[in-house]
Amino acid sequence: MKFKFNMPVNLKFGSGVIKDNSEDFKLGRKALLVTGKNSARLSGALDDILDVLTDQKISFDIFDKVENNPNLDNVAMGAVYAKECGADFIVAVGGGSPLDAAKAIAALCTNDIEPIELLGKKFENPFIPIIAVPTTSGTGSEVTPYSVLTIPSMKTKKSFTSPWSFPKVAFADPRYTYSLPYLKTVDTAFDAFSHLMESYYSLRSTPLNDAVALEGIKVFAECKGDITIGNITEDVREKLMYASCLGGIAISHTGTTLMHSMGYSLTYFKGISHGRSNAMILAEYMRLNKSELPEKTEKVLELLGFDSIDEAGSYFSLGLDENPVLSDEECRTYANLAMGQGSAKLNPKSVNEDDVCDLYRIIFGGGQ
Amino acid sequence: MKFKFNMPVNLKFGSGVIKDNSEDFKLGRKALLVTGKNSARLSGALDDILDVLTDQKISFDIFDKVENNPNLDNVAMGAVYAKECGADFIVAVGGGSPLDAAKAIAALCTNDIEPIELLGKKFENPFIPIIAVPTTSGTGSEVTPYSVLTIPSMKTKKSFTSPWSFPKVAFADPRYTYSLPYLKTVDTAFDAFSHLMESYYSLRSTPLNDAVALEGIKVFAECKGDITIGNITEDVREKLMYASCLGGIAISHTGTTLMHSMGYSLTYFKGISHGRSNAMILAEYMRLNKSELPEKTEKVLELLGFDSIDEAGSYFSLGLDENPVLSDEECRTYANLAMGQGSAKLNPKSVNEDDVCDLYRIIFGGGQ
Numbered sequence: 080m081k082f083k084f085n086m087p088v089n090l091k092f093g094s095g096v097i098k099d100n101s102e103d104f105k106l107g108r109k110a111l112l113v114t115g116k117n118s119a120r121l122s123g124a125l126d127d128i129l130d131v132l133t134d135q136k137i138s139f140d141i142f143d144k145v146e147n148n149p150n151l152d153n154v155a156m157g158a159v160y161a162k163e164c165g166a167d168f169i170v171a172v173g174g175g176s177p178l179d180a181a182k183a184i185a186a187l188c189t190n191d192i193e194p195i196e197l198l199g200k201k202f203e204n205p206f207i208p209i210i211a212v213p214t215t216s217g218t219g220s221e222v223t224p225y226s227v228l229t230i231p232s233m234k235t236k237k238s239f240t241s242p243w244s245f246p247k248v249a250f251a252d253p254r255y256t257y258s259l260p261y262l263k264t265v266d267t268a269f270d271a272f273s274h275l276m277e278s279y280y281s282l283r284s285t286p287l288n289d290a291v292a293l294e295g296i297k298v299f300a301e302c303k304g305d306i307t308i309g310n311i312t313e314d315v316r317e318k319l320m321y322a323s324c325l326g327g328i329a330i331s332h333t334g335t336t337l338m339h340s341m342g343y344s345l346t347y348f349k350g351i352s353h354g355r356s357n358a359m360i361l362a363e364y365m366r367l368n369k370s371e372l373p374e375k376t377e378k379v380l381e382l383l384g385f386d387s388i389d390e391a392g393s394y395f396s397l398g399l400d401e402n403p404v405l406s407d408e409e410c411r412t413y414a415n416l417a418m419g420q421g422s423a424k425l426n427p428k429s430v431n432e433d434d435v436c437d438l439y440r441i442i443f444g445g446g447q
Numbered sequence: 448m449k450f451k452f453n454m455p456v457n458l459k460f461g462s463g464v465i466k467d468n469s470e471d472f473k474l475g476r477k478a479l480l481v482t483g484k485n486s487a488r489l490s491g492a493l494d495d496i497l498d499v500l501t502d503q504k505i506s507f508d509i510f511d512k513v514e515n516n517p518n519l520d521n522v523a524m525g526a527v528y529a530k531e532c533g534a535d536f537i538v539a540v541g542g543g544s545p546l547d548a549a550k551a552i553a554a555l556c557t558n559d560i561e562p563i564e565l566l567g568k569k570f571e572n573p574f575i576p577i578i579a580v581p582t583t584s585g586t587g588s589e590v591t592p593y594s595v596l597t598i599p600s601m602k603t604k605k606s607f608t609s610p611w612s613f614p615k616v617a618f619a620d621p622r623y624t625y626s627l628p629y630l631k632t633v634d635t636a637f638d639a640f641s642h643l644m645e646s647y648y649s650l651r652s653t654p655l656n657d658a659v660a661l662e663g664i665k666v667f668a669e670c671k672g673d674i675t676i677g678n679i680t681e682d683v684r685e686k687l688m689y690a691s692c693l694g695g696i697a698i699s700h701t702g703t704t705l706m707h708s709m710g711y712s713l714t715y716f717k718g719i720s721h722g723r724s725n726a727m728i729l730a731e732y733m734r735l736n737k738s739e740l741p742e743k744t745e746k747v748l749e750l751l752g753f754d755s756i757d758e759a760g761s762y763f764s765l766g767l768d769e770n771p772v773l774s775d776e777e778c779r780t781y782a783n784l785a786m787g788q789g790s791a792k793l794n795p796k797s798v799n800e801d802d803v804c805d806l807y808r809i810i811f812g813g814g815q
Contacts, residue, residue: 080685081461084696086454095448179478287693290662317448325655328452 082285086220086328087242088211092251092321097124098213102132103248107167110139113157113181119143119172122214122255128170140164142184145173146348147262148353149180149235150193150229158187158194163208169319169359170210171246173418174267175218175227175353176265178211182226185209190272197228197239211246214255216319218269219274219327229347235416236343245331251324253317261309263352265398268319270354272299272395273338273361275325279375281333282425288332295325303383307397335429338364340420341438342415349403350421359402362392363438371427405443410436450653454696455610458578460619460689465492468765469499471616474576478507479534481525481549487511487540487582490582490623496538508532510552513541516604516714516721517548519562519598520530526555526562529543531577534714538578542597542635543586543721548578550594551611553577559726565596565607565638579614584687585635585722587642589617597715603784604649613699619692621685629677631720633766636674636687638722641706641729642694647743648736649701650793656700663693664750671751675765689788705798706732708788709806712781717771727770730760731806739795778804780796 091100103165104110106172110132112119119125132139142160154169161169161184173182183197185206192200211221220226224244228235256264275295299322305315340365351359365388369376376388386393396402405413414436417423421429459468472478478500480487486495507552514521527598529537529552541551543768553567553574553772560568561635564576579589592612643663646656669688673683709732710724719727722739733756737744745754773781782804785791791798 080689081464083460084454084458084692085456086451090452092451096449158690286666286689287659287662290658291655294658297656321448321654324452 080286081286083163084287084332086331087245088166089248090222090251090324091195091248092324094252094254096126096252097131098416099348100250101134104131104137104170104210106210106247110137110168111161111166111171111270112141112171113145113166113184114140114141114143114177115145115147115174116143118174118214121258124172124212124214124252124255128212139170141165145177146193147176147181149331150196152182152323154180154228155187155194157184158185159439161188163257164244166207167209168210168379170212172212172214174213176216176219177222178213178218179226179228181209181211182206182224184241186241186244196238197226200239202241202243206241208242209246211249211254213251213254213323214248215259215263215267216253216256216323217270218314219271219323219330219372221246221251222324223331224429228431235419249343251320253313253320256320257313261311264311265306265383266317266352266354267323268299268302268354269322269358269395270317271326271339273297273354273357274330275322276361277338278326278329278333278380280372280427281336281378282415282427283314283333285332288329289365291325292329293378293382295322296379297328298322300327300383303394304395304409307394310406318398334425335422337367337417337423337426337435338443340423341413341435344422345403348409351403357398358395359442360438361395362388363389363442367430367438368427405439410439410443413439448529450655452655452700455613456781457616458590458619458692461615462693463621464618464620465499467500468618472499472505474578475535477532477534478505478536478538479529479532480507480509480511480538480540480543481552482509482511482540483513483515483542484511486542486582486728489626491743492540492580492582492620492623495582496540508534513545513548513682515544516542516597518599520549520564522548522596522762523562525552529556529788533666534575536576536578538580538657540580540582542583543588544560544750546581547594547596549577549579550574550592551596551796553578553713554609554612565594566598566605567639568607568613570609574611576608577614579621581617581619581688583631583635584621584624584684584691585638587639587691587698588613589619590692591638591699592696593698593755603715605785612721619688621681621688621803623682624688626683629679630688630766632679633674634720634722635691636667636670636803637726637763638693639663639687639691641722641725642698642703643667643690644747644800645704645706645728645745646694646697648703648707648795649704650795651701653700656697659693660697660808661746661750662699663690663757666672666690666748668692668751671762675681675762688755689809702793703804705735705785705791705794708791709781709803712784713771714778723767727767728806728810729763730756731810735798735806736795750751770811773807775808778807778811781807
């Protein structure tokens, strides 16, 4: 057994954690709040943060132009803004997009590189520090070093990572997800679940990481029935945020696998949300890997209370009329792009491009 | 649910991790190796470290005068030595004593305070960084911020903690425990178990931390039979070191409880090893707390494969002829000292000095 474990983020979880820990905001003299158009305000997180920054006499500016699935231009714009306003730390608020964008902006603030060089770059200088405040329970980005960015020139998403891209502090307050609409709650919960499951399945999985992932799968399972009937209580919100944090901790150590590699094209080309994209692939992903990991597959089904992979597949299509239909050419293109993702190499069952193309055909109906 | 989670130590676990990660030693220009008389050499850790330091062209000096259960004078001597030789980081090698001493030495190197001020002190300056290399599987100190020191003026052990006392990197290589004699293996394994169990029982326990602790208890349980018959294979060594690391991660978040508070006097006054001291108290500790934590108590017994607390008590007296006998006065003194420990306040069942005195009487035979 060989493994590494490290969770350098100071994760503070629970109702009211921002106001309870206002000292944590003393990371610099000038904060840049990085967020999207709405979620920071709607969630109530922005008000709490502004109160604390005012209390602590820390000046701030707001960059609220992070797009969904941010691309390189978008984060470059944020970095220009951060430098112009003299920010020396970032408070990132929102779903995965603002949190991932903040990591890229933090990198570009201190490293004189082209945005495209973020990918695979060994950075010379420490990033400006980040405080992360999630307003969805899915991405887990608040506790990971990953920044996933859309790269139009490559027609896909790519991620970068660095020891400096871990947030310094993460405030996970389930109340900030209370205003999240039902379908977005489902999509993001499925994203969290995909992290837990892929980490558990990853070639890089370790006993300690498995314990974290299984705890998350157990907690997700406790919410499963309530998610189905739309009974999203405060207790469910809390559990989903907890499961999401666990998913983030888990993939920090293992990365993701083929479900993510395959999901990206559905988001890039079809505009399907990230969590939903993964969920569409989940059943075939389990079927594919069952021969390599029979015990883990049984364990996941047992914890979820499903008798079969079909039953799991049916659950994870909740709220979906039918899968989109992909042409054979689309299947080939997506398979090629999926194989270009590092996550494909961490899949327990080794696959080639033809295998992945077949998977797309099975799931998305083999249209012409 | 409110909780914090943070594991800033870069834990690298497995055979050969030091040589595989020689770059991690580049923490400064001059290393001070902090260790006791023998274990660094006997374990083989010292040779690996010296090879890597030589490869990396990092100069070093050795302070090998750490005593068992180091006191303030001992760590003060180490700090004088560290400053004289101009060390800017520490490589601590050994059991709990050298690792805990290293944290105190690292603090004293950069903070102009009296050694006694280590206790409860808010430190002004960051400590010099520490690399920790355990040669026992018990303390978990390589992944905790705790430094437990013997304080003769208080007739007990006391600990201090700081965000800076976490080692930067921990290299947990099970091979370094191969030379550990059987009884020391048992004693330290019992120490690791006490961390796992007390963290699980602690008033500060959280679901995430429970998952870590239960993973450790499960792994300890896998070794239980082999420990009994002295079949300490390489596989058992690996599992025990893994369980010890999990215990360290667990108590980093919760601290310990009454078992530790009560154990310290047995070490201080009777010279009984730390792990053994805890083990002597374990059964009555479980009985005491059973009413508060019936489910957790059942879970621990179930994982260990015991039908009753008596059976657990019998197991944890392995290799012991009989408990020492304490006089009534000793019971009173020890109870008073135990109540002065912060860990007593984290016990699930609230206790007063009389309760603790009764516990000592029950366990240690009510001698005169």
